[in-house]
Amino acid sequence: MSKVAKARYAAAAVPGFTHRTAMEEAARCLLCHDAPCSAACPAGTDPGRFIRSIRFRNPKGAAETVRENNVIGGSCAWVCPYDNFCEEACSRCGIDRPIEIGRLQRYVVEQEQVQKMKILKPPAKKKGVKVACVGAGPASLACAAELAKAGYAVTIFEAEEKAGGVLTYGITPARLPQGVVDQDVAAIRGLGVRFALHTRVGADISLDALREQGFAAFFLGAGLWKAQLPDIEGTDLAGVYAASGFLKTARESRGRTGLAGKRAVVVGGGDVAMDCATTAKLTGAAHVAVYYRRTLEEAPANMREIQYALSLGISIVTNFAPVRCVGADGKLQYVEFKGRDGNSSAQVAADAAVFAIGQAPQDMRQLADLSLTEKGTVKTRSGGKTNLPDVFAAGDVANGGKTVVEAVAEGKKAAAAICKRLDALHEGRGK
Amino acid sequence: MALRKDLSIDYLGVKCENPFFLSSSPVGGNYDMVAKSYEAGWAGVFFKTVGIFVADECSPRFDNNGKEGLPWVGFKNMEQISDKPTELNFEYMARLKRDYPDKVLVSTIMGSDEDEWKQLAKMSEQAGADLIEGNFSCPQMTSHAMGSDVGSSPDLVKRYCEAVTSVTKLPFIAKMTPNITNMNIPARAAVQGGAKGISAINTIKSITHIDPEHMTAMPVVDGKSSISGYSGAAIRPIALRFAAQLAQDEELKGVELSGIGGIETWRDALEFLLLGCRNLQVTTAIMQYGYRIVEDLISGLSHFMDERGYGRVEELLGRALPNIIPAEELNRDFRILPAFDYRKCVGCGRCYVSCFDGAHQAIDWDEKKRRPVLNDNCVGCHLCLNVCPVQACVTPGELRFKEGRQQGPVTMKTQYE
Numbered sequence: 001m002s003k004v005a006k007a008r009y010a011a012a013a014v015p016g017f018t019h020r021t022a023m024e025e026a027a028r029c030l031l032c033h034d035a036p037c038s039a040a041c042p043a044g045t046d047p048g049r050f051i052r053s054i055r056f057r058n059p060k061g062a063a064e065t066v067r068e069n070n071v072i073g074g075s076c077a078w079v080c081p082y083d084n085f086c087e088e089a090c091s092r093c094g095i096d097r098p099i100e101i102g103r104l105q106r107y108v109v110e111q112e113q114v115q116k117m118k119i120l121k122p123p124a125k126k127k128g129v130k131v132a133c134v135g136a137g138p139a140s141l142a143c144a145a146e147l148a149k150a151g152y153a154v155t156i157f158e159a160e161e162k163a164g165g166v167l168t169y170g171i172t173p174a175r176l177p178q179g180v181v182d183q184d185v186a187a188i189r190g191l192g193v194r195f196a197l198h199t200r201v202g203a204d205i206s207l208d209a210l211r212e213q214g215f216a217a218f219f220l221g222a223g224l225w226k227a228q229l230p231d232i233e234g235t236d237l238a239g240v241y242a243a244s245g246f247l248k249t250a251r252e253s254r255g256r257t258g259l260a261g262k263r264a265v266v267v268g269g270g271d272v273a274m275d276c277a278t279t280a281k282l283t284g285a286a287h288v289a290v291y292y293r294r295t296l297e298e299a300p301a302n303m304r305e306i307q308y309a310l311s312l313g314i315s316i317v318t319n320f321a322p323v324r325c326v327g328a329d330g331k332l333q334y335v336e337f338k339g340r341d342g343n344s345s346a347q348v349a350a351d352a353a354v355f356a357i358g359q360a361p362q363d364m365r366q367l368a369d370l371s372l373t374e375k376g377t378v379k380t381r382s383g384g385k386t387n388l389p390d391v392f393a394a395g396d397v398a399n400g401g402k403t404v405v406e407a408v409a410e411g412k413k414a415a416a417a418i419c420k421r422l423d424a425l426h427e428g429r430g431k
Numbered sequence: 432m433a434l435r436k437d438l439s440i441d442y443l444g445v446k447c448e449n450p451f452f453l454s455s456s457p458v459g460g461n462y463d464m465v466a467k468s469y470e471a472g473w474a475g476v477f478f479k480t481v482g483i484f485v486a487d488e489c490s491p492r493f494d495n496n497g498k499e500g501l502p503w504v505g506f507k508n509m510e511q512i513s514d515k516p517t518e519l520n521f522e523y524m525a526r527l528k529r530d531y532p533d534k535v536l537v538s539t540i541m542g543s544d545e546d547e548w549k550q551l552a553k554m555s556e557q558a559g560a561d562l563i564e565g566n567f568s569c570p571q572m573t574s575h576a577m578g579s580d581v582g583s584s585p586d587l588v589k590r591y592c593e594a595v596t597s598v599t600k601l602p603f604i605a606k607m608t609p610n611i612t613n614m615n616i617p618a619r620a621a622v623q624g625g626a627k628g629i630s631a632i633n634t635i636k637s638i639t640h641i642d643p644e645h646m647t648a649m650p651v652v653d654g655k656s657s658i659s660g661y662s663g664a665a666i667r668p669i670a671l672r673f674a675a676q677l678a679q680d681e682e683l684k685g686v687e688l689s690g691i692g693g694i695e696t697w698r699d700a701l702e703f704l705l706l707g708c709r710n711l712q713v714t715t716a717i718m719q720y721g722y723r724i725v726e727d728l729i730s731g732l733s734h735f736m737d738e739r740g741y742g743r744v745e746e747l748l749g750r751a752l753p754n755i756i757p758a759e760e761l762n763r764d765f766r767i768l769p770a771f772d773y774r775k776c777v778g779c780g781r782c783y784v785s786c787f788d789g790a791h792q793a794i795d796w797d798e799k800k801r802r803p804v805l806n807d808n809c810v811g812c813h814l815c816l817n818v819c820p821v822q823a824c825v826t827p828g829e830l831r832f833k834e835g836r837q838q839g840p841v842t843m844k845t846q847y848e
């Protein structure tokens with residue numbers, strides 16, 4: 001009999017390290033010369049360096065390395081797909097298994113809090129130039145932090161009540177506790193970055209109005225927040241959800257999804273689908289099944305997330321695509337699927353169906369006259385440059401949906417491009 | 432931004448940006464090495480010992496001693512002094528001083544008679560050295576007129592110190608050997624001979640392993656081996672003991688101490704500072720990990736000082752000395768019973784095994800719950816606390832005074848890492 005894990009919605013899925021166990025793990029690190037783990041981190045968090053600090057009993061120095069290189073290093077420690085980045089590159093793989101870099105990073109960021117460290121401070125030299133970042137997700141947070149370090153007066157405009165983007169409104173808290181996100185956001189506030197929450201740019205305030213207020217450049221890190229439902233019959237039934245809304249409601253209500261004892265079907269094969277399934281399960285659903293139209297091999301979800309879903313007793317059915325949702329009295333009763341082989345079919349009874357079938361951006365033209373791709377994402381060149389000279393974009397809204405750490409990396413690059421442009425303008429004015 | 436405190440400290444009248452120096456050994460053996468170490472953040476170097484004698488080395492010449500999967504707890508070497516021509520070494524030093532005037536250059540020398548000591552001292556001064564160190568302590572010289580054989584003879588130490596200080600005004604440091612019962616005797620002799628500083632320790636005579644395949648010690652050199660110097664983390668406790676004894680010696684008051692032996696982390700460094708060493712030297716940790724370890728020495732010490740409100744390294748010096756007292760003066764009126772945190776205990780039973788087989792049979796093993804239960808036999812030795820693998824699971828608990836003893840306030844350590 002397989003052992004299915006029982007857990008609460010917001011209980012951490014993986015335990016952390018103590019001083020001793022962190023040191024034991026750090027002692028396994030080979031302290032490589034040109035650490036491949038560091039080279040493999042898109043955001044430049046430099047794990048080789050912070051692990052060395054742990055090894056030499058300097059956890060505070062380790063915390064500085066993480067926070068200075070990756071301002072949301074706390075969240076990354078929890079959700080990065082390390083097996084595609086630092087841990088995959090780890091030299092120790094040649095001996096046995098990689099160093100648990102993500103977990104060590106988590107320990108380091110925990111130490112930052114335990115030791116009450118305040119690592120990032122506003123720079124002494126201010127430029128007196130204002131920059132606006134749209135969205136408070138990983139891309140914007142990283143961009144804002146770099147700009148603030150360079151002396152710009154940065155304001156982040158966020159449509160929602162809380163900062164964090166997907167970190168706060170998407171990923172299940174078992175994989176990423178809100179406290180970790182809040183700690184990261186506090187570090188950014190510590191740099192003097194201002195947050196205008198509950199303010200949707202393009203609706204509550206226009207870009208032009210901000211230009212008039214003296215904002216000299218704009219960074220768009222708006223993510224992919226359009227509610228996506230498939231073009232099939234019955235998606236208007238009660239009990240049918242788009243993934244983004246489902247996850248957001250779960251987080252906002254602290255796990256009150258109303259699914260206790262019920263049956264849920266999740267459609268999709270990415271990390272988002274896994275998060276929807278684990279959220280459904282952790283918030284009390286009696287039976288949760290994921291249906292994916294292709295094979296597991298083709299599924300974009302990280303294997304760790306798939307395994308986590310399986311460990312909770314969630315079943316994953318592959319090669320079945322949804323055909324329609326059927327209900328009575330306006331309420332969902334079952335979802336009908338068709339097999340990829342053309343013969344098989346299934347009618348799956350469900351109180352809830354969550355569609356996690358890819359994400360798309362909201363209409364970005366509402367913000368500005370931007371050049372967009374067919375998918376609606378913002379067309380960008382190096383450094384997140386768009387067709388508008390004072391507007392830059394990065395993260396999911398530009399790359400179509402990748403990872404947190406890549407959003408950080410792109411946000412940092414965009415910040416460098418913004419600095420370059422503003423410095424050039426400034427010099428021009430000086431002449 | 433990363434915290435960096437001003438760690439500067441004067442050593443024998445020379446301003447050092449921090450107390451961290453390379454000790455005399457291959458880690459400071461030529462221009463490029465020392466230059467790289469300076470760039471990494473080391474404040475100065477005790478250059479690899481230069482003699483008129485040029486060493487002819489064996490191969491291989493190193494071994495290491497480990498425990499339970501951790502290598503390099505201790506390190507054995509069979510090297511002597513520099514194997515490079517005398518003039519070349521001084522040329523390196525002159526270039527280093529010219530290119531890095533703010534870094535501190537100490538020329539470490541070793542002669543086999545008074546003339547050689549004088550000659551080397553003069554060459555050091557000409558090369559621009561800030562200080563001179565006399566190596567009275569290499570335990571594996573091929574000549575008995577040099578090294579630890581000299582260092583364990585107070586007369587020779589004094590005579591050679593006099594030779595050096597008669598020809599140079601540069602402050603002279605005598606480097607002591609730990610292969611002696613009482614280091615204070617040669618140290619006092621050195622000071623009588625004009626030395627202003629004492630550095631300790633050099634390596635400890637050792638055999639790390641016997642190779643059953645070749646029936647000799649490690650490393651195997653053409654089927655044979657020799658007793659030679661042991662260094663690294665394993666020798667730090669011994670080095671600290673010598674440091675404390677030197678620092679507490681009234682006759683050595685005012686003599687500036689440089690601590691050496693097993694320093695790897697800022698915590699190790701701090702221990703030497705708290706025993707009054709105002710200069711710190713490192714070799715083995717650099718051989719194992721590279722010059723980069725200085726980054727965490729600087730950062731870690733900065734954080735410690737910041738956290739505890741110390742403004743300058745100077746304020747740390749010798750803080751622990753008043754509390755290191757003879758065994759007969761310790762308060763023996765009480766015992767502290769261990770407290771077991773059953774929420775943390777994983778039920779390995781190691782405390783039980785150790786207490787029964789190595790202490791006082793004071794732990795009963797609850798076989799059902801698989802947990803330790805303390806009985807009345809406990810003497811408060813804390814073997815259990817030392818052996819428990821779980822952090823903060825066994826901690827100092829109840830304080831009990833021995834029957835009929837004076838009760839009073841007792842300072843207790845409660846936090847263990």
Ligand SMILES: Cc1cc2nc3c(=O)[nH]c(=O)nc-3n(C[C@H](O)[C@H](O)[C@H](O)COP(=O)(O)OP(=O)(O)OC[C@H]3O[C@@H](n4cnc5c(N)ncnc54)[C@H](O)[C@@H]3O)c2cc1C
Pocket residue numbers: 079080081134135136137138139140157158159160163164165166167170171199200201202221222223224225247271272273275276362367394395396397401402403404405407
């Ligand atoms: C459920 C789920 C799970 C995921 N799991 C992982 C994972 O485990 N590991 C991983 O690395 N990646 C994961 N990802 C992907 C990752 O979260 C994203 O790549 C990343 O969050 C992108 O960051 P971003 O800043 O571009 O956008 P977002 O995080 O989406 O942030 C955009 C923010 O902009 C705000 N906004 C949008 N429009 C406006 C406007 N007009 N005005 C003001 N504010 C606006 C939004 O409210 C939001 O807060 C997951 C994604 C999802 C959806």
Ligand SMILES: Cc1cc2nc3c(=O)[nH]c(=O)nc-3n(C[C@H](O)[C@H](O)[C@H](O)COP(=O)(O)O)c2cc1C
Pocket residue numbers: 454455456457479480506508510511512513539566569606632633634661662663664666691692693694712713714715716
């Ligand atoms: C390979 C090796 C060579 C050494 N050579 C010298 C030397 O030439 N002169 C000297 O004074 N000490 C020499 N030492 C001793 C070191 O300077 C130092 O005193 C000793 O190793 C203890 O410090 P550690 O534990 O940091 O290595 C040598 C040590 C090693 C390991």
Ligand code: SF4
Pocket residue numbers: 028029030031032035036037038047048051089090091092099101
């Ligand atoms: S690659 Fe692995 S072994 Fe090497 S420094 Fe990084 S974590 Fe350590």
Ligand code: SF4
Pocket residue numbers: none
């Ligand atoms: S460490 Fe360098 S010099 Fe020594 S044996 Fe190996 S390759 Fe040769």
Ligand code: SF4
Pocket residue numbers: 771775776777778779780781782783802803818819820821824825
């Ligand atoms: S050694 Fe520690 S963990 Fe093991 S049984 Fe004893 S108290 Fe418990």
